Amino acid sequence: MDEQHWLTERFEENRPLLRQVAYRMLGSMSEVEDAVQETWLRLSRIDAATVENLSGWLTTVVSRVCLDMLRSRKSRREQPLDAQVAERNAAHRQGADPESEALLADSVGVALLVVLDTLTPAERLAFVLHDLFAMPFDEIGRILGRSTAAAKQIASRARRHVRGSPEPTHAGRTRRQREVVEAFMKAVRAGDVEALLAVLDPDAVVRIDAAARFDGVVRRDAPEAEAGQPRELRGASTWATTFIALSRGLERFAQPVLIDGSVGLILAPRGHLVRALIFTFDDDKVTRLEAIGDPARLRDLDIAVL
Numbered sequence: 001m002d003e004q005h006w007l008t009e010r011f012e013e014n015r016p017l018l019r020q021v022a023y024r025m026l027g028s029m030s031e032v033e034d035a036v037q038e039t040w041l042r043l044s045r046i047d048a049a050t051v052e053n054l055s056g057w058l059t060t061v062v063s064r065v066c067l068d069m070l071r072s073r074k075s076r077r078e079q080p081l082d083a084q085v086a087e088r089n090a091a092h093r094q095g096a097d098p099e100s101e102a103l104l105a106d107s108v109g110v111a112l113l114v115v116l117d118t119l120t121p122a123e124r125l126a127f128v129l130h131d132l133f134a135m136p137f138d139e140i141g142r143i144l145g146r147s148t149a150a151a152k153q154i155a156s157r158a159r160r161h162v163r164g165s166p167e168p169t170h171a172g173r174t175r176r177q178r179e180v181v182e183a184f185m186k187a188v189r190a191g192d193v194e195a196l197l198a199v200l201d202p203d204a205v206v207r208i209d210a211a212a213r214f215d216g217v218v219r220r221d222a223p224e225a226e227a228g229q230p231r232e233l234r235g236a237s238t239w240a241t242t243f244i245a246l247s248r249g250l251e252r253f254a255q256p257v258l259i260d261g262s263v264g265l266i267l268a269p270r271g272h273l274v275r276a277l278i279f280t281f282d283d284d285k286v287t288r289l290e291a292i293g294d295p296a297r298l299r300d301l302d303i304a305v306l
């Protein structure tokens with residue numbers, strides 16, 4: 001067996017691991033394939049005989065490639081949501097598999113992918129490599145160009161952000177909020193209006209910003225729709241049925257998370273955050289529900305995994 005054939009076989013053996021690392025770093029299948037391909041190109045340019053631990057070398061290289069890609073994302077983050085969606089659709093047409101991406105996102109946890117997307121590139125790399133793949137901090141430090149102690153601090157900061165840091169005295173409140181939100185989700189998924197009304201205050205208000213509206217939420221001839229203003233409806237009985245009808249098919253993407261310290265919901269198909277639902281609670285009832293779709297507002301939310 002010649003060296004090139006041997007190297008190709010070893011790389012293919014490591015490809016699943018490289019894709020897993022890259023997906024957790026990047027959250028985009030099209031970018032994952034680019035990162036893995038770049039890793040192969042770098043491998044093909046070195047003398048493989050000088051590499052003692054090929055798997056470790058490949059993991060380090062793909063991590064560095066992903067770090068560079070994360071650092072170059074700033075301009076794309078400033079694109080409007082429609083441009084981001086169009087970009088992802090174009091990537092799928094060019095060969096990325098939406099079904100595979102959806103399965104991978106589910107296996108990682110879409111809430112975790114959304115929260116990882118709020119970290120700095122260094123925080124994301126440190127958290128993914130240490131907490132998810134058990135890479136030692138001295139190796140992470142070398143990838144980041146930082147000391148081992150600095151790598152530990154970066155990972156710790158990322159961990160606090162990912163998992164949140166609720167006060168112990170708030171644990172009971174968070175548990176009750178989660179029960180209410182899960183009952184809310186169950187009612188919406190079942191199309192059960194009575195069960196939904198049971199968790200809503202009779203005077204509950206729903207506020208939907210212009211970017212979060214689904215087709216039909218606001219009549220096209222409504223003044224608010226023309227002006228692109230948020231739509232606000234008062235009284236649970238006036239909007240509960242419509243909310244269920246308009247959520248059909250979308251509720252399967254909903255995941256409970258902590259949003260600014262309280263339990264809420266995010267809609268994140270394939271791990272890409274497109275909507276957030278913020279709840280206001282009083283006596284274990286929902287008194288206000290705000291649906292947010294504006295990318296700028298979504299980026300400002302403090303989201304943590306429950």
